[in-house]
Amino acid sequence: MALSAVQSRIVECLIRNPGALVPRADLIACLSEEPSTPTRNALDLHVTRIRRKLAPLGLAVKAVRGRGYRLHASED
Structure with a gap:
């Protein structure tokens, strides 16, 4: 599966x-060129979809509650 632009x-x-924590605000800033800035829930939805696409490659995106992602x- 290919990743969308966002x-x-x-x-x-x-x-x-x-391996480092990337704060939610930084992830949203990475999307500053997009026509609309995603909400917190939209960011979470994108990350959920990214997790599914990266899992077969041996990569994982972990949430750090209330702070961001890494x-x-x-570990499988």
């Missing part, structure tokens, strides 16, 4: 900070 930007932002190699 999903690609989110993943690029996470890749620039491998990308790392999956």
Whole structure:
């Protein structure tokens, strides 16, 4: 499955900070060129879809409750 344009930007932002916490505000800032800024719920939905697409590649996106997300190699 291919990533959408919005999903690609989110993943690029996470890749620039491998293993590190990327705050929600930073992820939303990565989408500043998009026609509309996503809401918190929209960001969560994009991340859920990204997780499904990255899992077969051995990558996982973990949430840090109330703070943001981090990308790392999956533990499976």
